[in-house]
Amino acid sequence: MSQRIKQFIFLCLMVLCAFATPASAEGIKIKSFELERVDNDWLLNASFQIELSPGLEDAVKKGVVLYFQTEFDLTRxxxxxxxxxxxxxxxxxxxxxxxxxxxxxxxxEGFTFSAKTISEALQAVGSIGGWDVIDNNQLDPSKLYTAGFRMNLDLSKLPKPFQVNALNNRDWNVSSDWIRFPLQPNGPSLIKR
Known part of the structure; x- marks a missing residue:
């Protein structure tokens, strides 16, 4: 094999490796959560790690309001x-x-907080405490349910020009994966991870 072919193969492998490795750690990750039964309600406490791309951080600093949506569902x-x-x-x-x-x-939900840095602000956005998600009267104690939750950036609340940009740019699609776990209404009163 000639030297040029070896160099070409080496160059192709380097390009493939560059695209195969993740470029950044932006996104939303679930650090911890607990679902606790208090009296007749189930309360969710969760902590998310949120990292925005430089483009999103810049947009916030220039006046674009970001809406983060946390979703919880219970299925049977x-x-x-x-x-x-x-x-x-x-x-x-x-x-x-x-x-x-x-x-x-x-x-x-009626709570306001001010932060001096973007990292403090994202930490506050990613902290959920005492969110009443389930009324135990709605559940059948003999059934097994699956609970799940996630957090994402709600792109539908962005101004229209940014919604178009979000369709073309993966940096604007910020979401965590769904966390799913079994829930027995008359089972343990604390589920923790």
Whole structure:
């Protein structure tokens, strides 16, 4: 084999390796969660690690408001039809930047918080505490359910020009994977990971 062919093969392998390795660690990852029964309710506490791409961080600093949506659902498998979803809950958290005070503002369900840095703001967005997701009266104690939740950037709330950009740019599609786990209504009162 000639020297040119070897160089060409080496170059092709280097290009393939560059595309095979992830370029960045942006996205949303679930760090921990617990689902706890308190009296007649199930409360979700969760912690997400959120990392935005430089383009998204820049957009926030220039005034684009980001809406993060946390979704929770409870399903029960049925052999004769589609799975039953007795409970579907959603919660939105709003992240914005205030140029006059040079602070990030987080708002969710009547709760507001200000942060000086984007990392503090994303940590606040990724912290969910005491979210009432299930009323135990809605569940059949003899059945087994599957609970699941995730967090994602709600692209439908972006201004229209950014929605078009999000369709063409993977950096704007920020989402965690679904976490699914079994739930027995009369089982343990604390599920933790």
């Amino acid at each position: 498998s049925r052999w004769y039809w589609f799975d039953e979803k007795p409970i579907v809950a959603q919660r939105q958290t709003r992240l914005s930047y205030q140029p006059l005070t040079q602070q990030f503002r987080i708002a969710s």
